[in-house]
């Protein structure tokens with residue numbers, strides 16, 4: 083019955099088979115599995131994945147990996163179908179869901195169906211309002227000021243990457259919970275609760291989860307579960323305190339804005355649910371933003387021509403700190419960030435599993451233009467990294483970092499450019515992240531006239547929950563008075 087039903091679907095839609103990747107081991111696909119493992123170990127998985135499209139000679143192909151067939155695609159139309167028009171026919175693969183659930187329960191980053199809809203509807207209004215992002219900017223400045231103090235002004239080498247990770251963690255925690263981790267009160271509380279360094283606590287938990295998520299199977303060992311529990315306990319304390327304050331009528335002081343957490347406790351007192359959502363938004367937003375900043379400054383340090391153009395635009399501010407609207411008007415800054423997210427997207431690859439037999443619009447037949455049949459349970463991977471380097475979408479110089487390409491208004495990649503995902507699950511923090519990245523970049527350019535790279539190596543991937551730079555961001559920042 084299943085066979086006949088599938089044949090009918092294929093016939094009705096004119097489906098053709100996609101290209102086959104030339105596996106050296108056509109029985110188990112151990113060649114590709116090993117190659118994937120080696121590439122990952124040597125931090126070259128992203129270019130490896132991109133090269134497979136060239137080897138297969140197609141933008142959609144079928145590949146055998148460790149005994150399982152996968153479909154890989156970089157066709158915007160197929161990605162649009164999975165993320166939007168056929169949204170309900172695809173879910174996250176079970177392994178990802180299992181691993182993340184340990185940390186955040188059924189929160190937005192994990193759930194599907196009505197549970198996800200409820201999370202998204204509750205969170206969305208708080209994260210996406212322009213007024214909310216605008217009001218966060220004074221917090222950015224406070225955390226930026228602290229980061230600035232750690233950047234030497236004597237031309238010595240500094241790794242900006244850990245500073246960006248600390249900056250985004252402090253900014254994210256304060257945005258979410260209203261707590262300033264670096265304040266004396268919070269440092270004392272962390273000590274009292276024996277949480278040690280909370281930033282390190284979360285960093286370690288995220289590293290563990292990222293590692294477990296790439297393993298094909300296996301549950302979390304007891305020590306990792308215990309570690310995650312400590313993070314949850316810390317968040318619980320914040321949530322319970324906020325619930326008590328809300329019930330006793332105590333909210334933010336006069337003129338103080340409500341934190342994301344204070345907004346959520348107005349709607350529910352389910353502390354487990356709130357805890358999960360807080361962790362989900364923290365994981366979604368913190369690493370991605372820090373990774374993007376690290377890659378951006380890694381590139382800028384090697385491209386004085388781009389820094390000079392950015393400086394010219396920043397000079398128009400006459401030393402004033404930019405507001406939300408002004409930042410959006412800074413075209414070259416925006417194009418530089420857009421270009422960074424094209425070549426070095428913090429979420430460079432993703433996979434979805436079909437919940438039912440379905441059809442994707444292209445990728446079949448010798449010309450790759452016919453629809454392809456996708457059976458229930460099939461995992462379809464898409465690589466945003468590889469798609470963003472397609473010459474037929476971005477031009478013959480697609481591999482070159484050139485922010486000016488975005489000045490050409492005829493460049494409209496649509497679903498071919500997806501650093502923030504698309505469709506109903508599009509990133510909820512897009513505006514927030516773009517503002518934080520632009521603000522930090524502009525402020526650094528106001529403080530330093532130039533940046534010099536102290537790392538001759540090319541950009542190489544470092545996998546965590548998002549993708550960052552392997553060798554960090556080692557630079558020398560040149561303040562104005564030091565320029566000769």
Ligand code: HEM
Pocket residue numbers: 190191202209362363366367368370371374427428429432501502503506507508509510511512514515516
């Ligand atoms: C440069 C920074 C960022 C990038 C590149 C990015 C990218 C993405 C991507 C690709 C997804 C889809 C992931 C998936 O479904 O597997 C996503 C989802 C999400 N992002 Fe972001 N993100 C960034 C920053 C942020 C920030 C700062 C926040 C919050 C303040 C945030 C909140 C979220 C949330 C809540 C989701 C889940 C949406 C849903 O499933 O409905 N992101 N993001």
